[in-house]
Amino acid sequence: MKQNLILIFIILFATVAFLINRSRLHTTQSNLNHIDHKKEKHLHQNSKEKIEDIHSVKYLESYIEDVINNGSSQKLGFAYGDMQAGFADKDAAxxxxxxxxTLSGKQPTHPEWVKEGHTFYISNCGGCHGEDGxxxxxxxxxxxxxxxxxxxxR
Ligand code: HEC
Known part of the structure; x- marks a missing residue:
């Protein structure tokens, strides 16, 4: 009789312990899911911003300036090879x-520079990229x- 009582206690204890543990596991898992979800949303927003950025006029302008100031050795597949740096000074760049x-129909950030830029382009770049670009x-x-x-x- 006494042995049975002890056995019942043990079973009861084990069941309670099991249930507590399970509910704890459940909350940790749902917390983790929540964090993952948040992370995913964040990443998604970030990569979308980057894609929009890379197609912006600002990005294009800074890319062109960078090529003029630092040259281009991107191996884009042209027989001439690399483009050297400094065909124009920084201000002209x-x-x-x-x-x-504007050659691809975009509206520049500083439209007031276009006219002067065109003159510089013809004398510094047109020889290779053509007057029409x-x-x-x-x-x-x-x-x-x-x-x-x-x-x-990119
Ligand atoms: C001596 C010839 C030469 C001159 C002058 C020259 N370039 Fe280039 N340019 C090249 C070559 C060749 C490449 C390709 C280089 C490579 O593969 O990375 C290039 C690449 C470029 C690129 C990258 C093109 C792309 O599709 O990503 C830009 C932008 C550019 N040049 C602008 C200019 C501008 C603006 C000037 C004038 C300041 C200029 N270049 C002057 C030969 C020239």
Missing amino acids: KKIAAYVV KGIHGTFPDLTRETLLGIER
């Missing part, structure tokens, strides 16, 4: 970038493309 974005197929890249090759690659 900004203005040229404003002009170059269309380049020479296979030798110099076309700057009138909707998305420039270096950006497309």
Whole structure:
């Protein structure tokens, strides 16, 4: 009789312990799910922002400026090879970038630089990329493309 009572106590204890443990596990899991969900949402927002960014005119202008100031050795597949840095000085580079974005029909951040940028472009860039910016197929890249090759690659 006494032994049975002890047995019942043990079973009761084990059941209660099991139930408490299970409910604890459940709350931790749902917390984890919640965190994962939040993370996912955050990541999603971030990558969307990046994609919008890379297609913005600001990004394009800074890409062009960077190529003028630092050159381009991206191996874009043109027979001429790399483009050296410094075909124009830094101040001219900004203005040229404003002009170059208009070649693909975009509205530059500083429209007031376009006219001067055009003049600089003709004397500093036109020799290779062509006065119309269309380049020479296979030798110099076309700057009138909707998305420039270096950006497309990114
Ligand atoms: C001597 C010839 C030459 C001159 C001058 C020159 N470029 Fe280039 N440019 C190239 C070549 C070749 C490439 C491709 C380089 C590579 O593969 O990374 C290039 C690449 C570029 C790119 C990247 C194109 C893309 O599709 O991503 C831009 C933008 C550019 N040039 C703008 C200019 C501007 C603006 C000027 C004038 C300041 C200029 N270039 C002057 C030869 C030239």
